Amino acid sequence: MKVLFVGVTYPIETFIERLIKGLLNKNVEILIASNNQPNKNKLTHKNLKYLYLFNSKSTLSQKAYWLFTTTFFSLSTQPRNISTLLTSLFKGKRQAIEFTNKSIFKKLQWDVTYFPWNSAAIKYQFLFNFKQATIISCRGAQINIAPHNPRRHSIKKGLIETFSKASAVHCVSKAILTEATSFYLDPKKTSIIRPAINTKLFAPNQHPIQTPLKIITTGSLIWRKGYEYSLLALQLLKKEGIPFEYIIIGDGPDHQRIQFTIFDLDLGGSVQLLGNLNTNTVRDYLRKSDIFLFSSLSEGISNAILEAMACEVVVVSTDCGGTNEVIQNGINGYLTPLRDPISQFRHLKSLSQNPSLIKTLGKNARKKILESHQIENQIKSFYNLFKKHT
Numbered sequence: 001m002k003v004l005f006v007g008v009t010y011p012i013e014t015f016i017e018r019l020i021k022g023l024l025n026k027n028v029e030i031l032i033a034s035n036n037q038p039n040k041n042k043l044t045h046k047n048l049k050y051l052y053l054f055n056s057k058s059t060l061s062q063k064a065y066w067l068f069t070t071t072f073f074s075l076s077t078q079p080r081n082i083s084t085l086l087t088s089l090f091k092g093k094r095q096a097i098e099f100t101n102k103s104i105f106k107k108l109q110w111d112v113t114y115f116p117w118n119s120a121a122i123k124y125q126f127l128f129n130f131k132q133a134t135i136i137s138c139r140g141a142q143i144n145i146a147p148h149n150p151r152r153h154s155i156k157k158g159l160i161e162t163f164s165k166a167s168a169v170h171c172v173s174k175a176i177l178t179e180a181t182s183f184y185l186d187p188k189k190t191s192i193i194r195p196a197i198n199t200k201l202f203a204p205n206q207h208p209i210q211t212p213l214k215i216i217t218t219g220s221l222i223w224r225k226g227y228e229y230s231l232l233a234l235q236l237l238k239k240e241g242i243p244f245e246y247i248i249i250g251d252g253p254d255h256q257r258i259q260f261t262i263f264d265l266d267l268g269g270s271v272q273l274l275g276n277l278n279t280n281t282v283r284d285y286l287r288k289s290d291i292f293l294f295s296s297l298s299e300g301i302s303n304a305i306l307e308a309m310a311c312e313v314v315v316v317s318t319d320c321g322g323t324n325e326v327i328q329n330g331i332n333g334y335l336t337p338l339r340d341p342i343s344q345f346r347h348l349k350s351l352s353q354n355p356s357l358i359k360t361l362g363k364n365a366r367k368k369i370l371e372s373h374q375i376e377n378q379i380k381s382f383y384n385l386f387k388k389h390t
Contacts, residue, residue, distance in 0.1 A: 001390055002029040004110040007120020010039045015303050016116050022379030054100040102126055111390040118142040122158030133167040133389035140300035143179050159183040167389050172300035173322025191385055196378035197306045199370055204312035205287035209355035212243035216289040218282055218304045221252030226295035228261050232341035235265045242352050246271045249282055286311040290358055296320050297338055310369045312362035316347045332364035
């Protein structure tokens, strides 16, 4: 079986990399098609190949070809003034890139086309006209945020079109499936395969509950992660005189804004921004932590939550997306309403006063991951989904 992954970016997202490695171990041949060049630390395997798609940042010879085809497509519209000339040039560029990429794919052979992101399915929509089966993954923000952005109105149209053409659609949670049906996705062509992790890598390292309390969050520094609500909850914890240390692992466009918020709330002595770290280092920090604090406003199911739970770290999270399909409130973690730092504070305070509860919830959390979110089972489900459509 040969699977074409379309729209992967580099460095490859951790959960996509896990899927690729798992499929390779099942003797699946994989071709990764992207308009980004693989980085130096790219995956290597006898059954793995890379395809660099054509775009405006391509090589000099490709750009020369692009100039020729763009001119052809632009002049074919016979522009009569500057405005229509500029419009036709833009249209010509888009058509030239698509035309070139079509010619690249026509020379290849594969069994299943897989789009890890909705945006990739929309961008390379011409692949739905090829003979191969097409499968799309619905993960989170591209379903429950992007279509509602007035500056991205094409996303909504693209979702409707690609859902209608797809052979099958994978959703990471029931919540995402429900949201996707608002774009006319037929539930009969869907499969729910929830995120999963390597539970041998993400495993606990027993330690006593600490003073100060060790709290951690991992994730991109972007608005939808809701860091300001976590920081407001921690400000309340500080006012109560409860000592804590809060670590944020990740980076992103909101780095400076979050730094200013830390300063404004007088949390500088208790909060550290560590930036991006490798997987093993993230795991090591999780193992040393007592509580994982998560204030996200939108998720499918967060891989970061699963990693924390696997390390027996108690999760206090907003009830967003499919989070309640993983966390049972009060049994293996806590759920709070969105944008509610007071509720988060109350759970943090309660846990700080009850170390044995932290241990109990942490053990229940890992039990849930072992039951429902093992990477081996996820790989098997994807393999069966792809095989079904070959």
